[in-house]
Amino acid sequence: MPSSQSKPLGAIVLLLAALVGAAVAGYAYVTPLTGVNGSLGALVVIFACLALALMALILMPLKHRGGRIFWRLLALVGLIGTGFAGLLLHQWGIAAAMVLGLIGLILDLRRPTANRRVAHA
């Protein structure tokens, strides 16, 4: 029976943060007078956030230690890069969302990794 700690809370937070980031970037992209509407930068951030959301979805069920480390590292790079991009776009909401995503990633670190031997036993 899974404990409360095994729930993918961190990944869920990361997913939410990524979706919020995508929404803010999308709004900035389509709304006049945001300073970045129609810009390549905003478009890239939308896709980066969607990629982060995908990573969160991948992380949620993932139990394999190596896989988790890989996706967490990738998410970390994505969060930092997207947050920095958000700052350069003057879209503080994106940066805030990425901080939230980082918190989610830290929470996800606390989720116990599945013990292969135990599982086999």
Added chain:
Amino acid sequence: MPTFGITPQRLGTATALALILAPMPLLAQDADSVQAPASQTQDAAQSQDSAQARAANQSQDTAQAQRADVPLVPTQPTWNTFHGQNNAQKYSPLDQINVDNVGQLEKVWEVHTGDVSDGTGDIPATVWSATPIFANDTLYIGTPFYRLLALDPATGEQKWSFDTHSKLEALTQPVLKNRGVAYWEAKDPEPGQACQKIVYMGTMDAQLFALDADTGKPCQDFADNGVLDVNQWNTTHAKWPLSILQPPTVVGDHLIFGWAGKDWAFETAPPGTVFSIDARTGKREWTFEALSPEMREKSGTANVWTQMSVDEANGLIYLPVSSPSPNYWGGNRTESAPLATSTTALDVDTGKVVWSRQWVHHDVWDYDINAAPTLMDITVDGKQIPALIQATKMGFLFVVNRLTGEDVWPIEERPVPQGDGSVKGEVYAKTQPFPTKPAPLLDQSKKPKIWELADMVGGGQCSRLWDDLYYEGMYTPPTTQGEGTLAYPDSAGGVQWGGVAFDPQSQTAIVNVSHIVQTIKLYDREAYEKADSGSGNESGFSPQEGAPYGMRLNVASNWLGMPCWEPPFGELVALDMHTGDVKWRRPVGASQQYGFFMPERWGSPTIGGPAVTAGGLIFIGASMDAKLRAYSLESGEELWSDQAQAPAVANPAVYEYKGREYVAFIAGGNTILKDQVGDQVVVYALPQDKQ
């Protein structure tokens, strides 16, 4: 050499003849009362000419007398020209909005004209460098689709609009372009008559429209039912229409205007005739040519494509004259052309040259004088001087006595580089004028330092480019070798058409300057055909068709578009005009690439210019980030900003209507700065309860 139009020449001849011949018929009558019929006709004609000449002289005298009372700085808040006032000070005496409350500015209205294109469809991209003008209790605006709008200044509600139905084709520019409208009103209006107040707007296909300012209906007495075909005077090397993109300058009942063309495209081009016409009728009064008849045959342009300024009291109009054709090779024009790339002062009534100062001898860098000189009365060493300051693409500011053209601070002729010998046919100028004060707005004496960040990101691309660029200091001529000549600045840099603003109270001049490094490379004809054939304006390839060399002009950047030179990329500079010293300078705006804003300490290149107010404020858009800003005139501190749809690439307008002060910007964008276009007119004021 200037040439004079038919009318003044005839008047001058008639006046001289009248003076000589006036007593003769009387004497003849005394001596012999019987004359041959032919002789009688001639005498009658002479007498009529004489009467006309006297009437014209009388009218001219009256106009001069009226003008003598016009102060340099209007006594009332005025913003009825491209540069606010004919003195080009871009100064408003309004102080309702000031340093203490500017932070509370709010957007009171905005209008999107719909006249915008990003160039991806059938219609060329739009470039909208207009300043709205406030006159007749109306805000008048011209659009890049060549429509003229009359808006309520308090609400933006449209009073009327007029569509010229001009073809939306890039006939002379790579884009559709408009710099706004001009306004004239009769000194003694006839009640009930139309067109006692007129707004004028030109088109790319060389039509000048005159519309009743109240109704927007064409003025029937003006030219051909309200439309003047300027292209009827396009008689030499007529390779393109004489595009009237800059609104005429209005002086009394004169409309004075130049035109724009594609001066980068051909060796021979239409010569840059400036026209003076009657504001009521469109009848041509005089013309001015900056080039001699011989030079006009071999070369061309040296036109005036930007705003002019006027000292009405002294009857002088100041022309910022551009370079002859082609832009980057002068082998076809090696003789002296002293009025090209100059500030030239003309008598407004006759077009006669009063004085002229050439700022670039034998210009092979496209250093068109691109802004109206700003007229100012300044006190230097306790002496009052009627001065003007001429901003330039080179980043030099030339200050001279506006009545005589003499230096206020010494302007020295200094030896300049003589090229590497790779370009045939050239005879470079041995010296060029350098102002001793104010100091150059940027240091062109040596190759600008490479920006390490851009070099690193580009994998050493900038270092390699620098090594392949030829530079021996300011005025290094173009070359065919390596990657060409480094130009700092060139046609996109220095000061653009926004020119210098001036606060007459503190005698502070304000100017925005761009730090841009460009590269110029000439290709012999065969090499050019292999290299490229894209059209160009401020960047890319230009054929200079007919000349032995085509050319390429590029901004020095890495693969990511990062500038190869160190920031700041643009600054706002305040000058104390008592001394010519810099009071303060600061980066202006923020650069933006792919939507990413760079730090404000790096500044931004700017196109457009400032306005200053008695509230101690500087308003400016002009930067890449499309933000509109207010700065303290005293300290340069940024006090307010707001986001616009696109860079505001002209000066803002400041006006008062029904007791409320407004600041208006047009956010239209310019492809020189970035590919971001807009159709926004946006107006700010203090909240009603804060005034």
